[in-house]
Amino acid sequence: MIFELSEEQKMIRDAARDFAEIELKPGVIERDENQTFPVEQVKKLGELGFLGMMVDPKYNGSGLDSISYVLAMEEFSKIDASASVVVSVNNSLVCFGLEKYGSEDQKEKYLKPLAAGEVIGAFCLSEPEAGSDATSQRTIAEDKGDYYLLNGTKNWITNGNSASIYLVIAQTHPEKGSKGINVLIVEKGMEGFSIGPKENKMGIRGSDTHSLLFNDVKIPKSNRIGDDGFGFKFAMQTLDGGRIGIAAQALGIASGAYELALNYAKERKAFGKPIAELQAISFKLADMATDIEAARLLVMKAAWLKDQKLPYAKYASMAKLKASEVAMKTTIEAVQIHGGYGFVKEYHVERLMRDAKVTQIYEGTSEIQRLVIAREILK
Ligand code: CAA
Ligand code: FAD
Numbered sequence: 001m002i003f004e005l006s007e008e009q010k011m012i013r014d015a016a017r018d019f020a021e022i023e024l025k026p027g028v029i030e031r032d033e034n035q036t037f038p039v040e041q042v043k044k045l046g047e048l049g050f051l052g053m054m055v056d057p058k059y060n061g062s063g064l065d066s067i068s069y070v071l072a073m074e075e076f077s078k079i080d081a082s083a084s085v086v087v088s089v090n091n092s093l094v095c096f097g098l099e100k101y102g103s104e105d106q107k108e109k110y111l112k113p114l115a116a117g118e119v120i121g122a123f124c125l126s127e128p129e130a131g132s133d134a135t136s137q138r139t140i141a142e143d144k145g146d147y148y149l150l151n152g153t154k155n156w157i158t159n160g161n162s163a164s165i166y167l168v169i170a171q172t173h174p175e176k177g178s179k180g181i182n183v184l185i186v187e188k189g190m191e192g193f194s195i196g197p198k199e200n201k202m203g204i205r206g207s208d209t210h211s212l213l214f215n216d217v218k219i220p221k222s223n224r225i226g227d228d229g230f231g232f233k234f235a236m237q238t239l240d241g242g243r244i245g246i247a248a249q250a251l252g253i254a255s256g257a258y259e260l261a262l263n264y265a266k267e268r269k270a271f272g273k274p275i276a277e278l279q280a281i282s283f284k285l286a287d288m289a290t291d292i293e294a295a296r297l298l299v300m301k302a303a304w305l306k307d308q309k310l311p312y313a314k315y316a317s318m319a320k321l322k323a324s325e326v327a328m329k330t331t332i333e334a335v336q337i338h339g340g341y342g343f344v345k346e347y348h349v350e351r352l353m354r355d356a357k358v359t360q361i362y363e364g365t366s367e368i369q370r371l372v373i374a375r376e377i378l379k
Contacts, residue, residue, distance in 0.1 A: 005067070012068040016075035019048065024080040029345050031082065031206040035198065037162055038083045038206055045083070046117015050076075051090045055099055059107055060116040066241075066303035070248035074299075077252025078259070081355040082206030084252065086120060088245035089158050094121030097167055097183075097238040101226050110165050110185055119164035123242070124154040124186075124212060125235050131155075132368050134169075135178045135232060139214065141170035148172070148184060148224070150192075150217040156362070160210025161195050164188045168214070169231045181231035185223040192217040203354035240313040241306060242363050247299045247319035250327035250359035254295065257327075257334035257352040258288045264347075265337055281337060288330045295323040314376040321369035324359035331356045 005013070023041050031038055045051055053069045055061020069091060076084035098111040113119045130136045139152025150170060157166075166186040173180030186193060196211035226234055262285055265276035275281045302315035331353035335342035342349045360366045 009068050009071060012064060013071040013075060016072035020075050020079040024076065024083055028080045032351050035205045037208045041083050042086050042120065045087060050087055051117035051120065052095050052115025053091050055095050055111065055115040059099065060112045066244065066306045067300065070244060070299050070303045073245055073248035074252035074255060077249040078256030081249055081253055082204045084249050085158055085204055085207050088242065088249055089123055090114060090120050092242045092245040093123035093238055094167060096241050097234060101234055105222065106185065106225065114165060120159050120162055121165045121167065122157050122159040122163035124157050124166050124168045126154065126156050128153060128155050132365060134235065137169065137171040137181060139170040141172045141182050141184055143172055146221050148219045150184065150214040150219055152214050154212040157210055157212050158207055160212060161198065161208045169235050173229065176229065178232040179229045182228065183225045183231040183234045184219045185225065186217065186219060190217050203358050239363055240316050243316040243320040244299065244302045244306065246359055246363045247302065247323040250323035250356065251295050251299050253352050253356045253359065254292050254327040254330040257331045257349050258292055260349055261285065261334040261337040284333050284337060288333060291326040291330060295326040298322050314373055317369040317372040320363065321366055324366060327356040327359050
């Protein structure tokens with residue numbers, strides 16, 4: 001067993017670290033405060049190849065492995081989880097789904113601009129009344145011969161307003177349950193497609209989360225990915241990889257908070273010595289470091305299995321479950337180590353604490369990860 005990164009993987013990690021420090025850190029507090037989408041930063045991420053990291057270069061991707069992807073996700077998320085969720089959705093949900101299951105025409109038309117970062121994408125599964133219970137879709141894609149007529153509402157869609165290309169999961173044959181669902185490529189600007197108001201969120205406030213409304217939108221049959229009824233399997237298989245991306249995001253939030261707390265504890269003095277020399281504080285730091293390392297090993301294992309083309313769904317869920325819980329616990333302790341300073345925005349840890357929470361909710365809540373893991377180990 002070799003726990004060593006390749007030179008290329010180290011280079012990607014370092015490039016992502018530099019990008020986070022130079023491009024993401026300035027203005028991150030203001031973007032959070034004002035709920036501003038990181039437009040310029042996302043454009044640069046695209047130009048540097050971070051929005052199509054694992055896509056084949058023949059479709060404008062960077063042709064990297066999943067390990068490189070999680071290393072980059074960790075570095076971006078240490079500083080700005082609102083930017084990193086754009087990276088995660090575009091790479092592991094939208095580009096992956098199109099590259100793995102799309103037709104050649106769909107890859108030419110949609111994957112190429114997405115992988116080049118010329119446009120960004122969104123993945124639209126959740127609905128007002130179908131979140132964890134994802135098969136109970138109410139959005140209908142009615143088969144009209146050479147097109148589908150799309151009606152319904154999607155909720156909580158990341159990149160909701162900033163995206164140009166949307167992968168929309170909808171029910172075509174309700175009587176067939178999960179086997180009656182399709183996935184359609186919807187373009188911004190199609191007649192009858194409108195975007196609801198932006199959600200005012202606790203965390204990842206720079207990310208634009210919207211509901212989407214479809215009112216008699218005509219979608220050509222050629223925009224369906226895969227066979228009739230493949231939409232639910234598409235969503236589940238794509239989310240298996242997506243969960244690795246969110247696990248890496250959670251890991252980054254945790255390690256970002258830990259690094260800030262470690263430095264602060266060495267500098268802040270109380271009772272005549274740095275607080276890091278108080279056992280109560282040093283033990284917190286020891287627990288944080290240990291939890292983060294455990295989470296990192298799971299994230300790396302899930303990414304490695306995916307790269308080896310071995311089954312990875314169980315490990316993706318384990319990695320997301322563990323890393324998101326570590327992110328929450330670590331960020332709470334990072335605020336505690338900062339005392340009153342941790343409670344104000346300038347010290348960054350309060351934002352990381354708010355950002356951590358969503359990693360336990362989206363791409364399947366912690367309860368859903370446990371359900372997936374339990375089903376895997378019991379079958
Ligand atoms: N891979 C392949 N097939 C899968 C699968 C997987 N990982 N998971 C399920 N399936 C298949 C099943 O085998 C089954 O097919 P068969 O009937 O042929 O056997 C079919 O799908 C239905 O599966 P289940 O009976 O297991 O379905 P269920 O109703 O019990 O639900 C669930 C399973 C795991 C709870 C699923 O609904 C789920 O993952 N829910 C969470 C939804 C979610 O993660 N949403 C994320 C939205 S995207 C997002 O959040 C993005 C973001 O924030 C940035
Ligand atoms: P519910 O499913 O109503 O869950 C409520 C509670 O019940 C949770 O604690 C849940 O764990 C628990 N619960 C439900 N079922 C079970 C069960 N069987 N066993 C045990 N506990 C259970 N979705 C997209 O499709 N695309 C996106 O881009 C996207 N981005 C998002 C961005 C943000 C900021 C947020 C907050 C959400 C986003 N989502 C997105 C939606 C997200 O995936 C859902 O919120 C999530 O799957 C949970 O669904 P729900 O909110 O309907 O909660």
